[in-house]
Amino acid sequence: MTENLTQRQKMLTFAGVLLAMFLGSLDQTIVSTALPRIVADLNGLDRFTWVATAYLVASTALVPIYGKLADTYSRRKIEIGAVSIFLVGSMLCGLAGEFGPLPLLGDGMNQLVIFRAIQGLGGAGLFAMAFIVIADLFPPAERGRYQGFTGAVFGTSSVLGPFLGGFLTDNGSGWIPGVAGWRLVFYVNLPLGLLALWFIVTQMPALRPAGKPRPIDYVSGLLLLVGLVPLVIGLQLNKAEYGWTSPVTLGLLAVSVAALVLFVVRSLRHENPILDFGLFRNHVFRTANGALFLLGGAFLGIIIFEPLFMVNVLGVSATKAGVSLIPLSMGVVAGSLLAGQMVSRFGHYKRWMLGGIVVLLGGLSLLATMPATVSYGQVLAYLLLCGIGLGPTMPLYTLAIQNAIEPHLLGQATSASQFFRQIGGAITASVLGAILTLTLAQSLPASAAAPAPVVVTEGPALPATTAAPASPASKAAFSKAISRVYLVNIVLVLGGLVITLFVPELPLRKTNGPGAVPPAEA
CATH class of the missing domain: 1.20.1250.20 (MFS general substrate transporter like domains)
Incomplete structure (x- = not known):
């Protein structure tokens, strides 16, 4: 083209x-x-x-x-x-x-x-x-x-x-x-x-x-929307008001599951569905999207909960907590540019994926073991390390998927990688928020103020935080809760590492022409 x-x-x-x-x-x-x-x-x-x-x-x-x-x-x-x-x-x-x-x-x-x-x-x-x-x-x-x-x-x-x-x-x-x-x-x-x-x-x-355009199956598109909209809303609802077992949350999730099942059934039977499920037979597509799902959740987990630590444990202002995310962003810039250049020069993407995850695990381990007395500068250094590790995840997994897919399925395969990253973030953020709330409820003194709500946004943003708790007990409770959140994040990233080990390393194609894709199981 x-x-x-x-x-x-x-x-x-x-x-x-x-x-x-x-x-x-x-x-x-x-x-x-x-x-x-x-x-x-x-x-x-x-x-x-x-x-x-x-x-x-x-x-x-x-x-x-x-x-x-x-x-x-x-x-x-x-x-x-x-x-x-x-x-x-x-x-x-x-x-x-x-x-x-x-x-x-x-x-x-x-x-x-x-x-x-x-x-x-x-x-x-x-x-x-x-x-x-x-x-x-x-x-x-x-x-x-x-x-x-x-x-x-x-x-x-x-x-x-x-x-x-x-x-x-x-x-x-x-x-x-x-x-x-x-x-x-x-x-x-x-x-x-x-x-x-x-x-x-x-x-x-x-x-x-x-080729000639074929009519799109708009019924499967509608079923996909009916499945995804209540799913994301159910995950984003304030769980203090609508808990996981509330009728509203359960109802939304039930509608979502039913619609998504119908979407899968319809897609498997239609000759031109919104998402060709034959893509899942491709080993690169399966494994890379599985890793993206977990790593997308880990990324959003860092963005949401690190400012909470800054405000409620270190006692900095919300503005200073937002500024602390700059090293994370700069690390992502450096990591993505470096990995992209090296892959284009030497032609191997998997080693950079694995290397990025190892660096990310190092940064997360430091975040998970932060004492309440950690300095502001130390946290910035940990976030920079996490950003450098996260940088290769945005371009390289998508590149691996595109390299293994025939051009006529490029749009579906590429958008699927974006979707799995986003939906992984939404689901993980909700689960991590529940872990934070539960840990705080167990750790905070009975007389302490209720924990600040965790607001999941569509991107890096300041959470809805209150002034930092004055009592040492409250600071210790937030420190413990956020450390637990990062420990779960480490588990997610380890899962992404294991899945990435199974992503096939295919030679990078030098043409976009049809028929140039090597066997996905090579």
Whole structure:
């Protein structure tokens, strides 16, 4: 599909999809620091977690569908659609509550939640399509060095987002008369998104899949959405209000299981389902996605619970706790760029996967054994080590999957890797949150205040924390609980290490042409 493209065309297209990915990644972090001001202006403290949950539900559930669309229609059209939906959602989020309560939408906070879901519909495509288009542009033997930049984009946005969100919220009120500063957090997406659209419309080739498009099985797509939406909502519900055995949680999970079973049955019987289950016969696809599921959970576990340790044990401010995540992000940037370059140069990806996991285990072991007297600087060093270990996980597992899959299934296979990473994070974060709450309930003195809620967001964000507990007993309880969380994280990463040992090391293909895939069981 891309044999006739010049290097300049490839690089301009690459710049466009990276800019679109940066747009989605920045939005995941920039909103978190604006949330306190948003809920104060919109009087929506009771619904503030849904601002994150609505985006997470939509962006997770739509990822597999984007993959199928990319295997059926022009990649450029799908990319343009994803960016356009995201920009419309961003504009609507900025307008939430401006005109008071609206019919069917309710007050400003309800509007924001709904509009964040629209953003998520587009955001799902920004990530999935970036990896798919990069795979179109460059053969596997060259792709590592380019996919490494995706980790760099994610890490850079993780650093810029919280600062930019806080700056716009605190200082942007006077920039546009009558517009609150927090609304600029959403409006800032518009110029960036329009620039990305310009690159995509003017520079990106159509990138049409080979062969005639076959009708998509929209019934299986609907069943997938019906299965995933209640699953993610059930996992994200505040378990202090809706416990694991509450009728609401059990009902959502039951609907999810039933719909997903029907989705599998339908997909196995249909000639063109949303997800071709024949992919699971591929040994690389099975093992790499299994590892991504566990490692995605470990990544989100670090991001959520480390700031809780900073605030509730070391007693730093929420802002300083957020700043502490910068070394993690910088480590991800360094690890992903280094691994991508080395794989493209020497052609071996498995050793870098395993090496990254070993480094991650070292960092997690240090986090899990931190005493309550650990210094702020020591924690930053541990997080940097974790980031360097996590860096290769984003590009290399996806590269291994793409290298083992025929081009006509590239979109589905690539989006599946994104999906398993995201759903692994959502499930693991809920389980780790339950472990934290249970340990605190057993350890905190009866007179101590209830533990701060753990808010799972769609990306690196500040948790909802209170001021640090004054009593040594409370600090010890939080230290013990978070250490236990990291011990579970170590178990997850060890599971990812074991599975990675079984990922076949296939030669990296030097062409994207059909029939060039080596036997997956080689």
